[in-house]
Amino acid sequence: MIMDQLNTTTDDVVASRHRLPFQTPQRWQVWGWTARITLIIVVLAAWQWYGTNGKNFAIPAFLEVLEAFWDGIVSGDFLAAAAGTLLTMVLGYAIAVAVAVPMGVWIGSSRFARNVFEPLVHAAYATPVSLFIPVIGIYTGLELTGRVALTALWCVFEIMVSTISGVRSAPVALIEMAQAYGARRSQIYSKIVIPAALPLVVVGLRIGVGRAMRGAVTAELLLSAANLGQVVLFAGSVLDIPRLLAAIIFVMLLGLVLMRLAGIIERRATGHLHL
Template structure:
């Protein structure tokens, strides 16, 4: 074999170098799949149109009733530098995370129990239906009397806002499992635990993730409602303070911050859904 025909074999990469290169390739693939989609260009066009019209209208509107994006951005920088916005955001996220976590655990557990055991479902169904239609806002004054203005009341409001959507979707998912599939699994000797873990749980995942998205959005609304009614802490307090001072730019900064939190929550749930339900393609 001549020198010119010799094939050069690249040296083997070290484990940490291979991992780094794999992460880079994955990041590039993600950017190609998400940043180059046709709908991204359309979304950016819609966003630019909305911001342009917003800026045009905001500059001509009464500053006491509206604010353009440029003024909102400047206010966001001021509130961030002063620490006012990060401090309120941290207080709100604490109540939201604890309340939503409790709503997820209790909602899934009770929903699965109601769907799996007929006696439990028939017993709890009227109570769940009654509590679901009760306006939670009407109970907030009672919660203030019972638990005060601290974290406990806010967590409870967030929990009540988010739990029922998760519970009802988990319940509906279990009830909609095909009985024929359960019979086939029993024929092959599956125990009740195997049925619940290997048949019912995968079949209810679409219902469950819908419930999680709805429950998270309602929990976020519950967080703001609680804080606005308590008016002592968090993003809700910032809304009340800025609205009372007719500072529309501050109100819109908080509103957009809440929207960003909601988008982040939805993105996290969708990311988990894609990882858990890869079999759906």
């Protein structure tokens, strides 16, 4: 058996020595970034060429969009609008987390709550959020309160479903063993259930960030024109296509930054579980 292990180790060493250079993780990262940058350059060059030589006014040249983007940044219009959108997003996200995590833990750990509430949660999760816009407009109004409510609705069920799944992933045998040894309910949750549920809960929180961003912008577009949604709507209403596309790109970049930050927090929150 020892000889088999030695042979296996020797084979692995030989294979690693004969591995092609581009098969190393570092090489793959370099190739990945090179391909990504090349694709972006090709797309932007094609966009610039078509916008300059084409006859479709709805597709301006990339440099025109870039100029409109820079004007929106320098003038402060995009940044001021982003501040309002982020306020709506943060408030809605905080409400969603405050509701979804405790409810998810309860539904995931209680047979009664699971039988009563889980079908309702899944039904609401599968329902398009846009259907609730008239209801939210009636009961909460069209201003900040309504936009925050719609944002919370966009992400609350995503976080709740992930939390339920995380709680259910706790090892039943370990819970039963702890109960047999007289562990208190609080000890079972703090030592077994919460550590087991944490990875899926954090994943739900990360995905919820993206959905909260979508919810905030959607509320500003469909519920009441405000902030980034108002910038997009006004540019479209006056057919200012470069500014319209610049605003859309700004929203995309803002969402990308938020998701990157959420990913960093996720790795730090769950990194100790993989040590």
